[in-house]
Structures are given as structure tokens and as C-alpha cells.
Amino acid sequence: MDESSQPARQESPSSPVGPASLRLGIKGMSCASCVSGIESELSSVPGVVSASVDLASSTAHVRYHAAAVNLESLREAVQSAGYETADPTLASVDGVSSEQQAQEKEYRSLMRKFQFGALVSVPNVLLMYPDVVPGLTDLLPHGSQEQRLVWGAMGALSLPVMAWSGSQFFTGMWASLQHRTANMHTLIAFGVSAAFIYSVFAVAFPGWFPEGAAAEPFWDVITVVIALVVLGMALEVKAKGRTSEAIRKLIGLQAKTARVVRDDEEIDIPVEEVLVGDVVIVRPGEKVPVDGDVIEGRSAVDESMVTGESMPVDKAVGDEVIGGTINKTGAFRCRATKVGKDTALANIVRMVQEAQGSKPPIQRVVDKVSSVFVPTVLILATAAFVLWYDFGPEPAIAYATVALVTTLIIACPCALGLATPISLTVGIGKGAENGILIRSGDALQSAAQIDTVVLDKTGTITRGEPAVTDVIPMPAFDEQDVLRLAASLERTSEHPLGEALVEEAKKRNVALAEATDFLTVSGKGVQGSVDGRMVRLGNAPFLGEGGIDTRGLEDIAGAFSTRGATPVMVSIDDQPAGVVCIADTVKADSKAAIANLQSMGITVMMLTGDHRGTAEAIAKEVGIDRVLAEVLPEDKADKVMALKAEGRTVAMVGDGINDAPALAAADVGLAIGSGTDVAIEAADITLINNSLSGVSKAIMLSRATLRNVHQNLLGAFGYNVLGIPVAMGVLYPFLGILLSPALAGAAMAFSSVTVVTNANRLRRFKFDGGHP
Amino acid sequence: MSPDQWIVTATGAGLIVFIAWFFWFAPRNGARARHDHGAQEALIVVKGGYTPDTVIVKSGKPVRLYFRREETASCSEMVLFPDFGITAALPQGEAVPIDLLPTEAGTFEFACQMGMLRGRLVVESSIETPTVNET
Numbered sequence: 001m002d003e004s005s006q007p008a009r010q011e012s013p014s015s016p017v018g019p020a021s022l023r024l025g026i027k028g029m030s031c032a033s034c035v036s037g038i039e040s041e042l043s044s045v046p047g048v049v050s051a052s053v054d055l056a057s058s059t060a061h062v063r064y065h066a067a068a069v070n071l072e073s074l075r076e077a078v079q080s081a082g083y084e085t086a087d088p089t090l091a092s093v094d095g096v097s098s099e100q101q102a103q104e105k106e107y108r109s110l111m112r113k114f115q116f117g118a119l120v121s122v123p124n125v126l127l128m129y130p131d132v133v134p135g136l137t138d139l140l141p142h143g144s145q146e147q148r149l150v151w152g153a154m155g156a157l158s159l160p161v162m163a164w165s166g167s168q169f170f171t172g173m174w175a176s177l178q179h180r181t182a183n184m185h186t187l188i189a190f191g192v193s194a195a196f197i198y199s200v201f202a203v204a205f206p207g208w209f210p211e212g213a214a215a216e217p218f219w220d221v222i223t224v225v226i227a228l229v230v231l232g233m234a235l236e237v238k239a240k241g242r243t244s245e246a247i248r249k250l251i252g253l254q255a256k257t258a259r260v261v262r263d264d265e266e267i268d269i270p271v272e273e274v275l276v277g278d279v280v281i282v283r284p285g286e287k288v289p290v291d292g293d294v295i296e297g298r299s300a301v302d303e304s305m306v307t308g309e310s311m312p313v314d315k316a317v318g319d320e321v322i323g324g325t326i327n328k329t330g331a332f333r334c335r336a337t338k339v340g341k342d343t344a345l346a347n348i349v350r351m352v353q354e355a356q357g358s359k360p361p362i363q364r365v366v367d368k369v370s371s372v373f374v375p376t377v378l379i380l381a382t383a384a385f386v387l388w389y390d391f392g393p394e395p396a397i398a399y400a401t402v403a404l405v406t407t408l409i410i411a412c413p414c415a416l417g418l419a420t421p422i423s424l425t426v427g428i429g430k431g432a433e434n435g436i437l438i439r440s441g442d443a444l445q446s447a448a449q450i451d452t453v454v455l456d457k458t459g460t461i462t463r464g465e466p467a468v469t470d471v472i473p474m475p476a477f478d479e480q481d482v483l484r485l486a487a488s489l490e491r492t493s494e495h496p497l498g499e500a501l502v503e504e505a506k507k508r509n510v511a512l513a514e515a516t517d518f519l520t521v522s523g524k525g526v527q528g529s530v531d532g533r534m535v536r537l538g539n540a541p542f543l544g545e546g547g548i549d550t551r552g553l554e555d556i557a558g559a560f561s562t563r564g565a566t567p568v569m570v571s572i573d574d575q576p577a578g579v580v581c582i583a584d585t586v587k588a589d590s591k592a593a594i595a596n597l598q599s600m601g602i603t604v605m606m607l608t609g610d611h612r613g614t615a616e617a618i619a620k621e622v623g624i625d626r627v628l629a630e631v632l633p634e635d636k637a638d639k640v641m642a643l644k645a646e647g648r649t650v651a652m653v654g655d656g657i658n659d660a661p662a663l664a665a666a667d668v669g670l671a672i673g674s675g676t677d678v679a680i681e682a683a684d685i686t687l688i689n690n691s692l693s694g695v696s697k698a699i700m701l702s703r704a705t706l707r708n709v710h711q712n713l714l715g716a717f718g719y720n721v722l723g724i725p726v727a728m729g730v731l732y733p734f735l736g737i738l739l740s741p742a743l744a745g746a747a748m749a750f751s752s753v754t755v756v757t758n759a760n761r762l763r764r765f766k767f768d769g770g771h772p
Numbered sequence: 773m774s775p776d777q778w779i780v781t782a783t784g785a786g787l788i789v790f791i792a793w794f795f796w797f798a799p800r801n802g803a804r805a806r807h808d809h810g811a812q813e814a815l816i817v818v819k820g821g822y823t824p825d826t827v828i829v830k831s832g833k834p835v836r837l838y839f840r841r842e843e844t845a846s847c848s849e850m851v852l853f854p855d856f857g858i859t860a861a862l863p864q865g866e867a868v869p870i871d872l873l874p875t876e877a878g879t880f881e882f883a884c885q886m887g888m889l890r891g892r893l894v895v896e897s898s899i900e901t902p903t904v905n906e907t
Contacts, residue, residue, distance in 0.1 A: 182795060357850045375796065
């Protein structure tokens with residue numbers, strides 16, 4: 001076994017890995033005194049360096065030596081203190097699957113209630129409309145004693161529908177009234193109760209009704225409305241379950257087991273038991289169980305499920321791998337760096353769940369309406385009853401009751417309340433599937449309104465690492481030779497330009513030699529001896545000091561510096577030998593991504609601390625017209641503020657660390673992250689796949705989601721604004737139309753289903769401009 | 773108008789006034805948060821609404837509100853504090869702690885995701901003598 005794969009086994013405090021740490025969820029803690037008990041038990045476990053327990057988050061933070069401690073011993077310690085450990089991996093795995101089960105259970109229970117209600121509704125409707133069934137009118141002549149007996153029997157049948165199928169309306173009404181609030185349950189319960197009371201009187205005391213008024217009961221209305229609304233609720237539960245599919249998929253990425261090296265043996269253990277510092281073996285076709293750094297082997301890893309990047313990413317020693325991604329071609333070993341709740345995947349899941357629950361500004365307006373909605377409907381329904389009773393045609397009591405019941409039942413506060421959150425859940429989930437983490441509803445709403453995108457240059461448009469673009473030898477020298485000698489000289493230097501040279505030599509398979517008599521002249525260059533030849537590397541004055549004629553070199557260098565590259569001159573044995581051009585290169589997809597943004601009608605600008613020449617060269621290459629160059633890091637936020645003051649809605653795109661103030665100053669800050677670096681605090685939106693194409697995707701998705709929210713709100717508001725007056729009977733004086741309560745029940749039941757279904761259309765959103 | 777119409781009209785008007793009073797104007801009872809371990813704590817039961825639905829705390833001191841959801845209706849599975857940017861999922865039967873630090877006096881709403889259940893966090897200034905206004 002390779003020596004390098006074993007440091008985790010060393011137990012001395014000077015172990016190269018140092019103590020690892022983990023967070024352990026603890027159940028049942030309620031007071032500060034529990035804390036010290038658990039801490040002392042954990043600390044007494046051999047190998048544990050320190051343990052601190054946080055009551056607020058119900059977690060223990062344990063530092064330990066990876067070799068000496070396993071999870072079981074920590075669990076036992078917590079148990080001996082009298083508590084249980086909670087699952088230390090994704091807290092939400094259990095939560096989501098149990099939520100899914102609960103939803104499934106609720107759906108089945110609602111469907112049974114619907115079936116019972118529907119079953120009773122069939123005879124109820126037929127017997128209320130005897131004309132429909134041939135011969136029924138003869139059997140039950142209108143106003144006969146037989147008819148009243150049948151009506152009584154129907155009432156008896158309707159009672160269990162109310163008591164069982166409709167039970168949640170009455171319990172819900174009772175609970176909400178105790179809090180002086182009202183909701184859909186209140187409306188349905190009041191509506192059904194009014195119909196029931198009227199029907200009881202109609203059957204039991206027909207004499208109380210005005211003469212000639214056909215005192216007909218509403219049994220059919222009661223059962224049909226309950227059946228339909230319950231069916232609507234069931235369909236809504238089903239559709240709502242689909243809206244959180246994205247997050248379930250993310251959680252499902254989590255590997256179940258991991259193969260780790262313990263005591264020089266490969267063993268399979270549950271992924272929860274992987275500790276920071278463990279050496280994990282990942283074979284082709286397997287999931288990477290936790291976040292880690294590759295320490296041996298190489299492979300291509302499919303990270304599309306986390307980053308949205310469709311091409312597999314090459315991984316070699318030193319590269320970061322993300323838990324939940326799939327290893328494709330080769331086997332490798334990695335050292336676990338983040339486990340349990342700290343992994344990138346767990347962070348993504350947590351961020352998405354938080355964002356899905358947040359409210360965009362538009363929802364605050366809706367909230368104001370929905371807070372007064374139900375009492376207002378109760379008032380309107382009462383007013384409708386009084387108006388019909390006072391001014392309506394005979395039998396006034398029947399018309400008044402119909403108007404009252406219909407108004408109560410048609411009003412749908414649920415559609416209003418669901419409109420925004422349900423679209424957000426789908427839209428933000430869709431983003432997460434594609435490597436776009438939208439932090440909140442606020443961020444989503446602002447992103448949809450972006451008209452100006454400011455891009456940081458280094459690391460955002462460009463790779464952020466200098467690379468050799470050209471090696472131009474003087475006529476007497478060979479290109480390969482110049483590179484070899486220059487790179488050999490720079491091998492020991494840590495200057496980024498030097499690293500670029502060494503990297504280029506590696507790429508061209510140029511074998512490097514040893515440099516001696518190495519000397520660095522700060523800000524000017526380096527010199528030394530390679531293979532017995534005197535090599536100088538630096539700017540013109542540095543070479544000039546050595547008595548070298550740099551005129552030829554300067555001609556070449558001049559041409560390149562106007563293109564934004566940094567030319568480095570090389571002399572060999574005091575002869576001008578060539579120029580190596582080093583530049584920060586543009587990412588492969590930056591140009592297309594910028595063109596895409598521009599085609600969406602967005603102004604794209606570049607913001608950088610670099611010299612104007614360099615900045616403009618890059619800007620020209622990627623198609624940006626407006627460049628804000630030579631801006632000091634501390635002034636970047638001011639520039640963004642100035643753009644906002646021009647009346648623009650500005651998105652700032654940067655790396656999230658150096659650009660944090662500018663990201664925070666913008667209307668929307670987008671951080672381009674890579675790998676496991678997902679929880680970038682300053683960013684409203686994090687793009688995990690390190691590519692600019694995510695910016696236009698994020699804006700497109702936000703626009704589509706906000707459009708979906710608007711559709712839902714328009715539908716929900718429009719439905720209520722039109723439906724309630726019609727139910728109250730405003731059309732009656734003109735067209736003689738008064739809505740049937742059963743029809744109102746159907747409309748109400750399907751209005752909220754429609755909202756959820758519309759939101760689900762977002763799941764099919766395509767980032768190539770296809771509108772759902 | 774006939775006597776029965778008068779009765780119905782008067783009853784309806786009375787009912788309308790009652791509805792408006794009941795939902796919008798009636799005094800509500802608030803609960804003052806307990807002081808415990810340096811934080812102001814209160815337990816809020818989520819069942820058809822928030823009990824208590826008004827919690828009174830002092831500004832400048834940490835507040836911990838435990839939410840215990842005792843129902844299955846999916847309506848109440850989240851609680852949001854928009855003013856504090858806090859969102860929390862409420863698994864059934866679990867007391868979920870929510871920590872916040874109110875710095876200014878004022879009334880801050882909390883609600884479920886759909887805004888059907890509502891509660892208020894009333895923050896009193898801790899400097900001046902509290903004007904006990906538990907409505």
C-alpha cells in the first residue's frame with residue numbers, strides 16, 4: 001500500500017492530519033445541565049481531544065484523532081450520559097422521507113373520504129332531481145309523505161359524510177376560531193352547516209316555510225361539496241409532493257456506505273460513520289461517499305447532479321471530490337474532508353430548503369390580502385343572505401340560503417396562499433438540480449428584474465490562473481530550449497508567473513533540469529545557472545543591467561503587452577534568447593455566456609483592478625463594450641452603487657471572497673464557486689459549476705419562476721374577485737343567473753389544484769430558452 | 773319591510789359587526805417570554821394556529837422560541853419570521869428552537885408558509901419602563 005494513503009493511522013499528536021472533528025446530533029437535551037454531562041462523557045472517550053455541546057442546535061462538536069475513535073464509541077458515550085444521538089448525516093433525509101410518507105398517508109385518507117362522500121352523493125343527487133330518473137317522480141310525488149321520508153333518510157346518510165369525510169373542516173374551524181383566525185376550513189364548515197340547518201328545517205318543519213315555497217333540502221349540496229373539496233385537497237397533496245421532487249433527488253444522491261481503510265484493512269461502513277481524516281476508496285461506477293481530497297489514483301467523475309456540469313471532470317491527486325457524485329473511469333483514494341452535515345451536498349440541501357420556505361417581496365402584499373380575506377368573505381356572505389331575503393324573489397329564504405352557502409364555498413383562500421410558495425419551491429428546486437443555488441425568494445425576485453450584469457474579470461471571465469500563451473524564440477534559439485531553461489530556473493520559485501512556466505513545460509512533456517546559483521531580484525526577475533548555462537528571466541531593465549541588448553526582445557514584447565499579456569524576457573549566456581508571454585486566459589464558455597446575456601437584453605460590464613489595456617483586451621475577446629478598469633478592490637462596491645444610482649437593477653458576479661462587498665452592494669450578488677465551496681455567505685445566488693453560463697440560466701429561471709408566480713396570483717385573485725360576486729348573485733338581476741352551491745364546490749376544489757399544477761409546469765423548464 | 777325581514781336584517785348587521793370585531797378588533801392575549809439561562813424563552817404550540825399567538829419579549833436580549841407542531845395538516849409545516857429572515861421546518865411533535873435577537877422595539881409577525889396561521893412577536897424596548905400593552 002502506498003505510504004501516502006496511511007497518515008490517518010498515525011496516532012501521535014503530530015499526525016499530519018491533526019485532530020479531525022465531527023458534529024453529532026443529540027436528541028432530548030433541554031437544559032444547560034445536560035450539556036456538561038454529555039461533554040464530560042464524550043471527553044472521556046480515548047482519542048477525543050475535546051467535546052463541546054451546543055444546546056441551541058442540539059449538537060456536539062467533537063475533535064478527535066481519526067485513528068482512535070469510531071462513531072460507535074461516541075454514541076455509547078452520549079448514551080451513558082442518558083441521551084440519544086440523532087442521525088449525524090443529512091438531518092433532512094429522515095425528515096423528507098417521513099414527510100413523504102405523511103403526504104402519502106394523507107392522500108390515501110383523503111381519497112377514502114372522497115370515495116365515501118361520492119358514494120352517498122349519487123343517490124342524494126338522483127333523489128333530489130327525480131325528473132332525471134324515469135318513473136321516480138311517480139314513486140315519490142312532489143310534496144308527498146313518501147318524499148319527506150326519503151328526504152329524511154337522505155339526511156341521515158349525509159350526516160356520516162359530514163362527520164367523517166368532512167371532519168377536518170369542523171375540527172379545523174374550531175381550532176382556528178380559538179385563535180380568532182379563519183381559513184378554508186372555516187368557510188367550508190360554515191357553508192355546509194348553513195345548508196344542513198336549512199335542510200333539517202325544510203324536512204322537519206315544512207310548515208314554517210312560506211306557503212307555496214317548495215321547502216327542498218340541500219342534502220345533495222352537502223355531500224357533493226364535501227366530496228369535491230376533499231378530492232381537491234387530495235389532488236393538491238399529490239401535486240404538492242411532486243413540487244419537492246428536486247430536493248428529494250438531491251437527498252437521494254447521498255451514498256449509503258463507504259469503503260474506508262481502517263487498520264490497513266478495507267472495510268465497508270455506513271456513510272454516517274465516515275470520519276474526517278478517513279481514507280476512502282472509490283471504485284469505478286461507485287458514488288463518492290463524502291467530500292474529500294484525492295490522495296491516490298485518477299479518474300473522471302460525473303458531477304452533473306451537484307454542479308449541473310454535464311461533462312465528467314478529471315480528478316487527480318490533490319483535486320477535490322464532492323460527496324454524492326459518481327466515479328466513472330478509474331479507482332482512487334481520497335481523504336475525507338467533510339462528512340455528515342458539513343458536506344457540500346448537505347449544505348446544498350439545507351440552503352434549498354431554507355430558500356423554498358422564504359418569502360419574496362410580492363408575497364408580503366398577498367399576505368396582507370389573505371390576512372383579511374376569510375373574515376371579509378364571511379361578511380359578504382352574510383350581506384348576500386340579508387339582501388336576498390329582503391329583496392329577492394320568493395321563496396326568499398331558499399334563494400338567500402343558496403347565495404350564502406355558495407359565497408362561503410366558492411371563496412378559495414388556499415389558491416391565494418399557495419400561489420407564491422408553490423412556484424418558489426419548484427423554481428428553486430429546479431435551480432438546485434442545475435447547480436444554481438438561489439438563497440431566498442428575495443434573491444429570485446430581484447434576479448428576475450436584472451438589467452445589468454457586472455462581471456469581475458479574474459476568476460470569473462478568466463480562469464484566474466496565469467498560463468503561458470506563447471513562447472517566441474530569437475532566431476538563434478529553439479523554442480523548446482527557451483522554455484526548458486526558463487521553466488527549470490523558475491521551478492523553485494513560487495511566483496505565479498513561474499508556476500505558469502513550469503505548468504507549460506509539464507504540458508509539453510519537457511524534462512526540467514536543476515538550477516544553481518539561483519538569485520531573485522524582487523520586482524525585476526530571476527537568474528541562475530541551468531545545465532551550466534547562465535539564464536536570466538525578467539523585464540528589460542533587469543536584462544539590460546546584465547549588459548544584454550534587449551531591443552529585439554522589446555519589439556516582440558511590445559506587441560504582446562497591448563494584447564493584455566505579460567511578456568517575460570529570457571536571456572541565455574548573455575544573449576537575448578526569447579520572450580515568454582504569460583496571460584490569464586478566458587474560460588472556454590465565457591464568450592458564449594456573455595453573448596447569451598446580451599441577447600436577453602442585459603447590459604454586460606466588466607469590473608477589474610487590472611490595467612485598462614489588459615482589461616480591454618479581455619473585454620474585446622469576450623464581447624464586452626463597457627469596462628470599469630483600474631478599480632481598487634475597496635472601490636468595487638462603490639462602482640456597483642453608482643450603477644444602481646443610474647436606475648439600473650444590477651447583478652454582480654464574482655468569486656464571493658474578494659468581491660464580497662461588491663456582491664453585497666448589488667441587487668443580486670452571484671458567486672461563482674467550484675467544488676465543495678457552496679455556502680458562500682455574501683452571495684444571493686451561488687453557481688456551483690464555476691462557469692459563467694450559470695448567470696444567464698439563473699436569470700432565465702428566476703424570470704420563469706416569477707412569471708409562474710404572477711400567473712398563479714392572477715388566477716387566484718381573478719378567480720375570487722369574479723367568483724365571489726357571482727356567487728352572491730350580482731348576475732341575477734341582469735341575467736337571472738345564481739350559481740349552484742355544488743358547482744361552487746367544484747370550482748373551489750379545482751382552483752387550488754390548478755395553482756399547484758401550474759407551478760409543476762416549471763419542472764419542465766428548459767434552459768435553452770424554452771418557456772414552460 | 774315585513775317584521776321577519778326586519779329581524780333578518782338586524783341579525784345580519786349584528787353578525788357582520790360581530791365578525792369584524794371577533795377577527796380584527798377583539799383584544800388578544802399575549803404571553804410574556806420566560807427568562808431562562810440568559811435567553812428569553814417561550815413554547816408555542818402549533819395546532820390550527822399558534823398558542824400563544826402573541827409573545828412579548830424585551831429588545832436587546834436573545835430570544836428562543838420553541839415551536840411544537842401537534843397536527844398533521846401540511847399547512848403549518850413551516851414557520852417564517854420574514855423580518856428576521858428565518859425559516860424553519862416543524863416536524864410533528866418536535867420542539868424546534870428558533871433563536872433571534874431583536875434589536876429594536878416593534879411588532880414582528882410570524883406565519884406559516886401560506887400565511888394562514890399568524891402570530892406576533894412584540895418587542896418592547898428594554899430601556900424605558902415597559903408600557904404593558906398586552907392587546
